[in-house]
Amino acid sequence: MGKPPREFLEYSSSELIEMLSEQQGMTFKVKKIDGQFIHTFCSGRLLSKIGLTPQEVTGKRLGDFYPAELAAYKESFYRDAWQGKEGIIYESEFHGVFYLVSLQPMRRLGGVVELIASCVDISELKTREQELRETKELLESLYESSVDGICIMDVGGKVIRINHAFEKIYGWPESELIGRQAPMIPAHLENRFDEICKHLHTQKAIHFETVRPRKDGKTIHVFLTLSPIKDENDAIIALTGITRDISERKKSEDFYRKADKLNAVGQLAAGLAHEIRNPLTSLRGFLQIMQSGRVNKKEYFDIMLSEIDRINSIVNEFLVIAKPVRTKFQKQDLIHILHSVITLLETQAALNNIEIRTKVEDGFPLVECSEMEIKQVFVNILKNAIEAMPCGGVIRIHARVQEGSVMIRIADEGVGISESQFPRLGEPFFTTKEKGTGLGLMMCYKIIGDHKGGININSVVNEGTTIDVILPA
Template identity: 85%
Template structure:
């Protein structure tokens, strides 16, 4: 048998009151008695959070536990609810606790007899709102104070918003650009937004330099960064374009580039003057001796011709390095070029008691290059190796395929190069040979550089030198 109805109602009422007291929020009831709004019930954990107890609220008016100004403000909502207005919601704060209040009038026979309120704690929500507000204000400050131009575009590349720096860089105001194509895209990208979106989705960001016109017609160098703005589904909904004006940087680079060129020209001129002045001084001295008539003129002819040939050699090497011409690259067999160079210099090597040994891999592919220029490099390197071995020995030439390209390695047993001389290798007129000009190695660096290759030199005094030439492979090699 169950409990009698009265006992059941008493049990249910007690259970309900206990449940309301354990709720995270707060519930209270209000009645209008003698023109005053009196709280007839109040329960919930939120009540203790705001520093009140049921005893301090029940049977009391708002002004009994709230400051007068707050009480007056809240009472206006009570009044509206008592007059039958539904769906009243307002925020309140007390002792640092924020809560949301919802008032609902209870009617009997069409007349409001009491107002029931339900409250929830929104302190955490308010804290997050404050954090978001502060973050937004910070981002807004960074956006507006950035020295880089920032442009937000829709998926068609049309301007949604720009900052002050963007206006300053390009000259257009935000009002002039809203809804129009952003002026920072070069022509070849203006109608390729699908490709841009695809790239941004995969790579997250795009960087590039370009030249763009300002509103006044002036062109500027800019560095652009494009990045996506995505929604919760990872779909791109907008694009952020950041512009950095690098016009001054480009001017500085151009200035220093020209200064470097002038410096290089000065060094070359000084070196050329020094190298040519020596044989010219000798020629002048011999001519003066011959002019005096004190000696037989013919005995100096060979020496003078030798000095003239030296001047001619220096000038010719300069012309080879400096002349502007288009090099014709074709697929060439490097091994065949090497063998022809070895054949050419084998006799000179034999006269110096030097043996040349070739070690070639069987799978060396053809390489796109200029046969004449590469042959010239090989001749220079092999001649240097021969001249560096006055007491004879063995020169090994190794050709093998590497991941980075084809490696041609010359290994001699010569006098070697001192560590302090390495930084100057390839400079004009710097040489370790008694009668060298340094122009041959400089020319080698230039030719291999034009072929997008590398030159690496390792050497030790009295132990020999290893000279590596790496030529890159082209697609399909």
């Protein structure tokens, strides 16, 4: 060491004072002189943080540098410590800085001769406490003001706490449910909370609808969400059950479901009338021609029988609604079906001064389809084309093979369809015709869709409409 003991002590004392002045907190000493508590030492960075210097504190009373109210508050702790009370800890605040003071009496010859205090800055801690307090108040407000019923349960499903909305939904007050099985949990899940907790370890929440009883015995439809409350080790320590009463929504759904059924019945009735009217019109036209005695073609009898069969087929389709059956597809000659439809509508076209021209490319393959349904599509499209040409003209039909599919293009020279009407094409009861129902095109879309095909429509007002029917080859 090489230094005399006195010099060594002086060196250590100065080093200690320097160390105390560099500490983040603050240390001070107090003695009682002439009945007054006088500060004999004060050092540390916290001192400057609260806006004081050692010179302003050393040799001074509390009232010399603190407001009277704060000085009186702190002096009460000085008195307790001077009387020998151990372990005095209190909080103080000055100039927006919060600090924690630990006050310790120093005894000599059986009496207290000095107080030593150690202070720690807790401003950041107080800020966090305030933030936590505000967050807690916010969550508490949301918890109590929520329109959804909230129930906090232990991992066994026993109620810990519920909010006011939960009481209102189920009718039980909180006092009657604490410690009991939560009433929103269905019976089949009451003994499966171990499974639920395991599931919630990997999932954020479980959602399901169920029907639960109220305290008054009435049943309500609820949408239930179960979510976990976890500790810092990711272990589930509780569960939250959020209940939303959806009884009114269910009533509305039932109402609209019934309304949809009635609407569907109306559409079916209109569709039936629409689809039967086409062959009936053809039959009536052939009968009028035959009644006039001008023609007597045997082929007309075959067509009329075919139309009667079609009426029967349409009726059978509606009967299938009660007992649906899968449509049976067979390889069919699409061109033969197309020519039979053209023959069927030739007379009506001629009466409207319309010529139907057909072009079929070589090598047209057989196509797997339902003959009756495809015939129904061609009839609807050609009939629409005829009705769109009140001043006559030409309907051009082009059948060609594409890569992996076949296409039948039917182009008229009619009034066309405006661009604003395109998005609604195919909707039930939307039509561009004065007496149309819109069901014909809707059924065409459905039939071709069932055949894994598609319908493309292009149209220009006052120039005509082109419809491409595409089917898998």
